[in-house]
Amino acid sequence: MCLGVPGRVVSVDDNLATVDFWGVHREVRLDIVDEPVAAGDYVLNHVGFAIRRIPDAEVTATMALYDELLAAAAEADLLAQDVRSELRANRRARAPTKAKRGTLE
Amino acid sequence: MTVGGESTMIEFRDAGRGHALAQALRRAVDESGRERITVMHVCGSHEQAIARYGLRDLFPERLEVIMGPGCPVCITDTDEVDEAVALARQGVRVLTYGDMLRVPGSVMSLADAKREGADVGVVYSVAEAAAQAVASDAPVVFFATGFETTAVATAAVLLGEPPAGFQVLSAHKYIPPVMEIVAEMPGSRVEGFLAAGHAATITGWGIFDDFVAEHGRPVAVAGFEPLDILAALCRLVEMIARAEPRTINVYPRCVTREGNRCAQQTLWRVFRATGGLWRGIAHVPNGNLRLRGTYARYDAREHFDTSAASSPSTAAARALAGRCRCGDIMSGIATPADCALFERECTPEAPVGACMVSSEGTCRIWQQYGVRSGNGDAAVLGVCPRIP
Numbered sequence A: 001m002c003l004g005v006p007g008r009v010v011s012v013d014d015n016l017a018t019v020d021f022w023g024v025h026r027e028v029r030l031d032i033v034d035e036p037v038a039a040g041d042y043v044l045n046h047v048g049f050a051i052r053r054i055p056d057a058e059v060t061a062t063m064a065l066y067d068e069l070l071a072a073a074a075e076a077d078l079l080a081q082d083v084r085s086e087l088r089a090n091r092r093a094r095a096p097t098k099a100k101r102g103t104l105e
Numbered sequence B: 001m002t003v004g005g006e007s008t009m010i011e012f013r014d015a016g017r018g019h020a021l022a023q024a025l026r027r028a029v030d031e032s033g034r035e036r037i038t039v040m041h042v043c044g045s046h047e048q049a050i051a052r053y054g055l056r057d058l059f060p061e062r063l064e065v066i067m068g069p070g071c072p073v074c075i076t077d078t079d080e081v082d083e084a085v086a087l088a089r090q091g092v093r094v095l096t097y098g099d100m101l102r103v104p105g106s107v108m109s110l111a112d113a114k115r116e117g118a119d120v121g122v123v124y125s126v127a128e129a130a131a132q133a134v135a136s137d138a139p140v141v142f143f144a145t146g147f148e149t150t151a152v153a154t155a156a157v158l159l160g161e162p163p164a165g166f167q168v169l170s171a172h173k174y175i176p177p178v179m180e181i182v183a184e185m186p187g188s189r190v191e192g193f194l195a196a197g198h199a200a201t202i203t204g205w206g207i208f209d210d211f212v213a214e215h216g217r218p219v220a221v222a223g224f225e226p227l228d229i230l231a232a233l234c235r236l237v238e239m240i241a242r243a244e245p246r247t248i249n250v251y252p253r254c255v256t257r258e259g260n261r262c263a264q265q266t267l268w269r270v271f272r273a274t275g276g277l278w279r280g281i282a283h284v285p286n287g288n289l290r291l292r293g294t295y296a297r298y299d300a301r302e303h304f305d306t307s308a309a310s311s312p313s314t315a316a317a318r319a320l321a322g323r324c325r326c327g328d329i330m331s332g333i334a335t336p337a338d339c340a341l342f343e344r345e346c347t348p349e350a351p352v353g354a355c356m357v358s359s360e361g362t363c364r365i366w367q368q369y370g371v372r373s374g375n376g377d378a379a380v381l382g383v384c385p386r387i388p
Ligand code: SF4
Pocket: B323, B324, B325, B326, B329, B336, B339, B340, B341, B342, B343, B346, B347, B351, B352, B353, B354, B355, B356, B357, B363
């Protein structure tokens, strides 16, 4: 549960984003992301929530680790396993919510 | 940028830089003139990366890098597991993260309760648990575990005002206070800390300044690539050698000084820090996150009797559990190789302690990657000189 996972935002609907993770589209909540997010941005996700918008200049370096992990790692690899379960966390992220971005003063 | 076939990240990403960093680390340790330097990281993903890439082979012999209480599953206290088990055995639907299922309580694990017929389910996200509560007439309790990164997600869901049938049994923990406990433990050799990159994404690195000032131990915030970890260790050793403790952010591509303010506000609006037990470690002042009174309507402890069932566990299971050294391992006093049960009575299939259950537990990680001893004699992987 220490490792977040990056993905590319496809679209934003209020506080819910559709995010592309290596070709798979998943929903990610935007309640607690640090900056406004738009389509094309990359975000770091943790248990179904974006915790950071990755600055453009840092996208390549951030993606590199995960590219290698998911491409090369065996099923039994723990780090890759944790990344995969993070991805599953975004499968059903939709939950009842009234909170909107910006409700925090 | 994916190039398959290489076995280690350092070769894959930048062999030259990796080896240069490993050399710089060796030099820093040599120049310190010290017999031994011990540093601690507090993150399961760091241990996974260190084991996965065989980094301990690259560490200088006189540098000891130990994993502290950085596995959220491992430090969830027996009492907290007991509370979840008690709820499940009362017939309440209990949902939790997958790693928690097999963590032993004093009587049984949630998996045991499930085998007995209790309604226990696994979710990947707290949002998923809340969605199940919406679809259900009966109450649903989410057994919420994990550090601040995960607690923020729980908080965000509660701020969204889910239906009252959604209840949270919070076992969330907050890392900064436990670093103080470990630093001040009698006999602690820990002279500096690697802080976990993604937790610091939330808290910001500035949060460690007070800790550094008070305890005189430097902190380096590190990412999860081999190069990130090597670079952070270099900086840490330099600061230790010069006796110039500071907080250094070696993961600027993800972590800022102030961190994610929105997430911090969400966290502290819903949770308060209070003292409580961390399994195997100690009572940690301000180390537990519990729901604030304003969210009492979602607090499972307010609505259910969570006191543990009293049927005793079998004597044999108790005897084994009494020999588990998870606590010593997380305090940096022992390694899995020092535990006589490691890979014998205790395996991922039949775990005795929580450190063998979770993918972030030191014992599980060492078992998975075939680590047999700490660095120093780690060059002979596959041989286990310290296991009788
Ligand atoms: S190997 Fe098993 S019994 Fe030994 S310390 Fe680790 S979890 Fe505990």
